[in-house]
Amino acid sequence: MSEHILSSKLYWTIWAVLICLTGITAWVSTVDLGPLNTVVALLIASGKALLVVLIFMHVKYTSEKLTRVVIISALFWLLILLGLSLTDYFIRRPGLAGGA
């Protein structure tokens, strides 16, 4: 179980990329993309999360099965949360609280 050492340069680069992506999120919120507003914001946020998980949390470099199982389980649980919530949001009748 050897520890993978990353250079501090890589960490700073990833940090700069995250800051840039945050800036882009703020900027893009001022542009009206219609139905793509949420999609673009979520794509940027997912990209940032991916960078944090892969680089900062060292998941890209791990060979630990347990770590992989935890990551896959977390994604599966996120899928449950989103998937089952959408059974409500996609089919909610108009006129009810929060309905489309």
Add this chain to the structure above:
Amino acid sequence: MATAVSIAAEREHYLNKEYGIRSWLLTTDHKRIALLYLASITFFFFIGGFFALLIRLELLTPAGDLVQADTYNKLFTMHGVIMVFFFLIPAVPAVLGNFLVPLMIGARDLAFPKINLLSWYCYIAGGILVLHAMLTGGLDTGWTFYTPFSTAFSNTAVVEAGLGVFINGFSSILTGLNFIVTIHRMRAPGLTWSRLPLFLWSHYATSVIMLLGTPVIAITLVLVVLERAFHLGIFDPTRGGDPLLFQHLFWFYSHPAVYIMILPSMGVVSEIVTCFSRKRVFGYYFVAMASIGIAVIGFFVWAHHMFVAGMSLYAALIFSILSYLVAVPSAIKVFNWTATLYKGSVSFSTPMLYAFGFIGLFTMGGLTGLFLAALGIDVHVTDTYFVVAHFHYIMVGGTVMGYLGGMHYWWPKISGRLYPESWGRLAALIVFLGFNLTFFPQFILGYLGMPRRYWQYPPEFQVLNVLSTAGSTILAVGYLLPMVYFLWSMRYGKLADDNPWNAAGLEWKTTSPPPTFNFEETPVVTWEAYNYNELPALEEVRVER
């Protein structure tokens, strides 16, 4: 034996190795941290219980004569917040789990001892914030923090209490992380997954929920705080938010949180039923997999709390069906415990009485849960005392019975002393009777239409409410008794030998109380779990005084 016992009294163990407050507050010994949790959750239990008694006193008469409506709102909120987040969720895992997980797998400690101590400090920090919130304005949102009331209307200390629960959540996450890594990595040679005690399977399943569910409520409470403090439009419909989004996120964690409470107690009951039946548990693999099944399916059912909240009918149908599914693994456990008793050499000692109490009360709580999973019945009884009775049968009848059963079962190992058995049996009976007298009338009240969370009610409901209040005072006596005789036994109880129940399991193969690093030598496991057919019969349990 007397000589061996007196030698044990002078032997160095985790309790007498070091003295002084510093040795406790900076300890990384999982057993001492378990006792820190024991003291803390007992403190919160009695505060939460005090609020419960005030609620029951107010409901003794139909008029709102003891407190005003606003105060009553704060009473049931503080009762709920404290009991759920600061007692029921940590009770079994943080006390018994912390103490027993390393002992049961033959390890010297948990995988991350410092993180274990950090979890206790998170718990304390969260607890102090919530207590401070209660003393400076209180909280009146209900333990559910429902929006938009919590974010836009409540005049109470929502931000502080929300942050307290948020910080406390990390205690849960850290404990779950520690258990998962410890059970994966630190099992003694020969202790394969198929030889794991069911207590560990249930704690493993619980840890999965803690690790994957708790972050969701943590971030949800942060969003509540942000909306309240900075007026972000997340849940508030007047700012483009959706209040039902809060309910989805809240219950995504808070329904599985019921399984955080009940699964560890199920593990306790598995240990007790096998020990006091002198039999291997019936259907070991089914019981073990039922724990995992409950942990996973438990995440598919949350919106049955929202059937009348305005979500889509299609979603309600899906969640109704899924809610029935989670009853299957729960029923497997109940049937298998019952089958374990069949032709067993059953003895009715105190832990077994609590286990019987658990099985009966959990079954009633579970079956009434199926009523609530049915859409038509749920519409009728939503927000009535039927729901209150149902979840108290699960969370108090189930979790607390399991917790008390476990405390009695492992008390000789924890303290090195025996509790007075006759007092133990009496307390178990008082708790069982007091519990049923408190909560069974509430099923009837709810079915007749008495809503929850009101400080006054129509006079025709008074008889059942008086019965419930009478039961709550009996229940309080039942809960006070063990605290008194446990404390008494620490000084005056008979010294326990290493395995007073002749029980299987590695924790009984070390001394009572265990040394700081648990085992003199790493044990090697060559036997199956619950090999009671190879162990001597249980002597008649000593009845003292």
